[in-house]
Amino acid sequence: MKRLPMTLIAGAALTGVFALAALISMVWTPYSVEGMNIAARLQAPGAAHWFGTDHFGRDILSMIMVGARTSIAVAVIAVGMGMVLGVPLGLLAAANRGGLIDEVIMRGNDLVFAFPALVIAILITAVFGPSAVNAIIAIGIFNTPVFARVTRGGALSLWTLDYIRAAEVAGKGKVRISVEHILPNIANLLIVQGTIQFSLGILAEAALSYVGLGAQPPLPSWGRMLAEAQTMISFAPHMAIIPGFAIVLTVLGLNLMGDGLRDILDPKLRRAR
Amino acid sequence: MLGRLKLGLAVLAMVATPALAQRADISVGLVLEPPNLDPTSGAAAAIREVTYSNIYEGLTRFGPDGSVNPGLAHDWDISEDGTVYTFHLREGVQFHDGTPLTADDVVFTLDRARDEDSTNAQKQLFAAIDTVTAVDPLTVEVTLTQPQGAFLFNMAWGDAVIMSPESVETNATNPVGTGAFRFVRWVQGDRVELERNPDYWGEAPALERATFRFISDPSAAFAAMMAGDIDAFPNFPAPETLAQFEADPRFSVIVGSTEGETILSMNHQNEALSDIRVRQAISHAINRQDIIDGAMFGYGTPIGTHFAPHNPDYLDLTDNSAHDPEAARALLAEAGHENLTLRLMLPPPTYARRGGEIVASQLRDVGIRTEITNLEWAQWLEQVFRGKDFDLTIISHTEPMDIEIYSRPDYYFQYDSAELQAIIAELDETTDPEARTELLHRAQRHISEDYVVGFLFQLAKTGVANADIEGLWENAPVPANDLTGVRWTQ
């Protein structure tokens, strides 16, 4: 009925490429990302190594592929965590709108928002040591209030509708109504927000592993590749430019996808038609 | 005697090249900012890199080659039994706040360092001291409990610089010493500024102003050098970029040696690592040249034991642990550790982080899996160094002549060998050079043949400077940037 917007197609395509790379990397990469060959280090892109090699002589293409896996995994799980924690909170707040629970939840949200994300991430890793898991936790924590807010916002507008009244008259409780009526009808909002958070997650993961707080070696991650490449940018630019583009393109893809999804899913825009 | 002669030569050298420098200011790049400016409480090398023999001076001082020269004491006598040192202080030496240097200041300094409330990071330097007394305003007598071969050497350390009671409390933030440069100001997080001390007792330095700038990020350091924001970077953090500086006529690259033996430490409490065959296997699995090339881009000297190659008493024992994966696998099989998994803890420096990744892949080749954990310094000190909770770690031991650490059974790698402990104990009391050399050789051989740890390489001092600057230390016998001899040639 509706034809898909260009943004959605382009975005999905871009994202797809990296998702695919990540999938393939689970079974096959051109070279082992752990195998070092000091003799063959810092090679510019060429026939043997399409994206060249890094300072340990590792194949950058392979590392990009596995790195995609890392980034996507971290981002997806972090967003998942944000949803799992945030959506129920949001539903709860909306169900008790104006009540104490609502107030507490929303103030809690503001508080989390008030903390400087990167600093907290650094602290978390200072406490538990750096690892992909802690990166996920750090990112997840800051996703939670976002979803709580979006959920509450969407839910509040639904709670004013008559079919919720009807459900109440049919003797249904807040929880049941939230699950049966509210959740399915804010799914679109959540999908759109999810995509956006996903792309932000990729950026965050990159930033964290850039400062060395993300996935630990030998597991490659785009952010750390950038960090390692930084001092060599002037004589081995490919080491910095390729992972950089990997990040930019993935995030770009996801954002475009988010826009596209919003265009076809967001009820607000649909009512506008 | 010897010391005096050396000084004379040094002075001649200075006079020989008249200081008609156009520029008299310099900005020196440092990786780490000193937490404070009091080297007598706090171990941070950065403190010494700013203050040593620029602001503070000790009774004796190190020369660029690590030799011990007269400092605030122009001369000294040692009693026959080697337990009484009488130092003769220079005349007319003033602290930057105008108070004159007297024997009392020396007594105060040494007593303060030995006190039980002392927060001196190298307290063991003063362990041998029994009493310190001021004979007259310019003479100090130090009595030792037993003869100590390295006492004059110890007194040259940054932790033994002389301070006056008037200023000692504030030295952390407003250092007052006797050195050729005066403290001007410290913009925390950015730089420390010094200026020439007009009342300096010795030869006035060529530089009028010196700024130490703190740039921890290697690429930022590179950019700063390239952009000319920094004139000299004595310990340049990014060896990979040195080739470019080499190629660039604007810069000169100064490659020297440090006292930093970089080793792959092993925890002898670990069941597997307590087996010499496993340790030997690991040592054979390591390819030093690959590590030096891959991590330090070729800068560094392979070592086979815990001793500085530039030291006359050094023995090259690298063949004991030549790269030989076959042998390694065989040894592991023999020890029954075909599939061994070890935790590799890595502190922040490049040599450790990059070296660690290479070591990990080299061990993988002989069938040892490693779990890498990158740690901050504080965590490393807490967990590895004090908690002794690790299997492997890579660390550079930068104290000079520190082979004695292997004689401490409670040291973090917990190596307990009566034989070695005997050697070191003997060494400590020996003053006769030949005898010392002999003992040092035995010690080197012992730890090498016992494969106590994996000996990787001697950390190189890789500095970059504007080509028109001369007089920077090539080597780093101790962490220091002695600017007294630095000048612009045009």
Next chain:
Amino acid sequence: MLRFALQRLVSLTISLIVASMVIFFVIEVIPGDPAAYMLGMNAQPETIAALRRDLGLDQALFTRYLGWIGGMLTGDFGTSYTYRVPVSELVLARMGVSLPLTVYALVLSTLIAFPVGLIAAARRGSGLDAGIMGATQLGIAVPNFWFAMLLVLFFSITLQWFSAGGFPGWDRGFWVNIKALTLPAVALALPQASILARVMRSAVIETLGQDYIRTARAKGLSARQTVVRHALRNALIPVLTIIGLQFSFLLAGGIIIENVFFLPGLGRLIFQAITQRDLIVVESVVMLLVFAVILVTFLVDLAYAAADPRLRRRA
């Protein structure tokens, strides 16, 4: 209006108290002993103990918390373990870098975002609009530290127009510092500008769909006049929120950028303090940042009320 302000003020204080506890007790469990860090590898245990006494680290945790809070209320943030100077001094000095940088970046991003967003909204659906939207998408997707790397490579190393980083200090005059902050500000501003432009656009488009816009047109206002006189002010409200958020984000978010350009800012201070386990500094700075954010949110709320009369009497 006053009541509104007071209510927000109350919840603000509660937030701050909760925050202070979270901050203090989380940070205190960080492994790693400042004294041990300062004294290094050869230090003897009793030396470390002595230093801990010096630093007052031997007191009970809760006592230290009360001390900390009490001190802060009287404006005394304690003394840095490693630097041995009052924390307030440190923070103030760093503020002199971070605050200008933040404001600079914010001004840049706003100056870019407003016109861009307006044009896109006005030309909705046109090729220009599509182009702008694409560009902003790209802007959002670029990690600022990577962008910073490229800026340095190009403007400092290759062209040598700007110094690669560092901060002369305000006593060295105004423009030199502005120049020093330019690259960092640009690196920070690009993504923010992109976001802001998008918000601006959608906000304007949304308001243009409102009934009162139609009323205005019926009054005889031209399309342009309608945007300027009616759409803009209403669209400003969401935009204001974002600007508020961005301020707080930039204030703390500069860490990485401050590293790339070795600026002595708050971010760097925290970073150093954490590695050196200068916990009291970490605590105070984080607290300060949280306070700043909460304060800004509060101000933004007031700004709302000023911009939107409907909020003035709302509870």
Next chain:
Amino acid sequence: MSLIRVENLSLDIHGTPILRDVSFEIPQGKVFGLVGESGSGKSMTSLALMKLLPEGGDRSGRAVMDGRDLFALDEDTMCGIRGNEIGMIFQEPMTALNPVQTIGDQVAEALIIHGAATRREALTLAREKLDRVGLDGARFPLDRYPHELSGGQRQRVCIAMAVALRPRLLIADEPTTALDVTTQAQILDLLRGLVDEEGMSLLLITHDLAVVAGVADHVAVMQHGRIVEQGTTEALFRTRAHDYTQRLFAASAHRPEREPTVEDEVLLEVDSVRRSYALPRRSLFGPTPVLEAVRGVSFTLRRGESLGLVGESGCGKSTLTRAILGLEKVQGGSIRLYGREPISPTMPNPLRAGLQVVFQDPYGSFNPRWKVSRLVSEPFHLMPQTPADARDRINEALTEVGLTPADADKYIHEFSGGQRQRIAIARALINRPDLIVLDEAVSALDVRVRAQILDLLARLQESHQLGYLFISHDLHVVRAITDRVMVMKSGEIVEAGETETVFANPQHPYTRELIAATPVIPADWTEGKTHETLV
């Protein structure tokens, strides 16, 4: 002579035809009524005249105003005409004003834009205009903001704005639809007055025949984008040449035939119920002011009886409804079902099953993601377990409300507003309740659909002996479907009694006011006609 003459106005939007050959003349100083059901294109006609059509509009035809074809003018000239020679007001006064500008500025702006006055003069003029539309300076200073005004007051501001420059034509698009009946009357008077005094013409667009009958001199009836019939009001009302017109009239005057058999059994007993809300404090420490929404309401409703509850917005009827539905607890008095079981948010499900509801908005009343079968059967939740014959009962309910079992598998968006109300009724019926609350159940429907639904309700009441609590602001409807009626004002029932008696001979002044305010088509205009069309 005519002020403006529209010739063969046709309009397509994105290819879909909206208007076809619309032609009419608006005489100088007269009121021209444009009547039609929703979607008939009457609003588009007005927007076309203002040249404020949405994008993608493709217009043909002419609109000649003193010799000039408006459609031929460029945008700038048009801006000069809008608000200056042609003013316009819209249906939704709540959103028609810029929330962040004072009413003074907004009225003044109209003057300033057209260079008719400096800001100072403009403001004084604005003052005059606001006084003229009945917003006196004492209570409504210029610096008031829209949100501080009621709907009717805001509509007055809109009017002041529109007539600020004494335009020769004022277009009013459903100006009173969103307002209460008494307010509506005032606004209509105001408009009529402006026409008479300022000699301007008024194009009045509405769906309500009675409104037109009251104020319009000429009427045009629109259907599917065409004008099917037009003429002077009385003539058109009397003749009703076009059969669509006839059907329209029939529907609006329609009364379902009912022989109510009211039993003695009490279904609902409301006993001196009170409900009040705390309002935000004025001062920080002052006492919290309280809004008493319902203050001591009592009544009973018997099986088979249909009881009406009329009142204007804010009179408390919604609150009362929510309490009766057991969605809100009451603070005083009691509500009992079957005269014994107390109704409350915590009431047991079996009891709830006796009580169902139909809401006003046919669009907001259904979860868009559910199939009709699931929507209709939601009240099964009240049963201990879903009945075995669920499917049959769904089909039965659907058939009862005039839909087919096949509809059970469709989604709600596939149905029209009227059909949706039928589904809502089916949902209410599924549990065989005894009492159904009809909360403005037909208010959102077009007259003809409304007539059908009323018939349906009447039929169901008889077949199931249902009790109806019929809540509405529309007196016509209440009169048509209820046996007894209660009039509610500011939380109290001011009058109650047999519907006919109350309407024929209202006792309470407020009731009189209401009835007086309700626009009616003069009886003699429609004599004899209604029944004809009915049979």
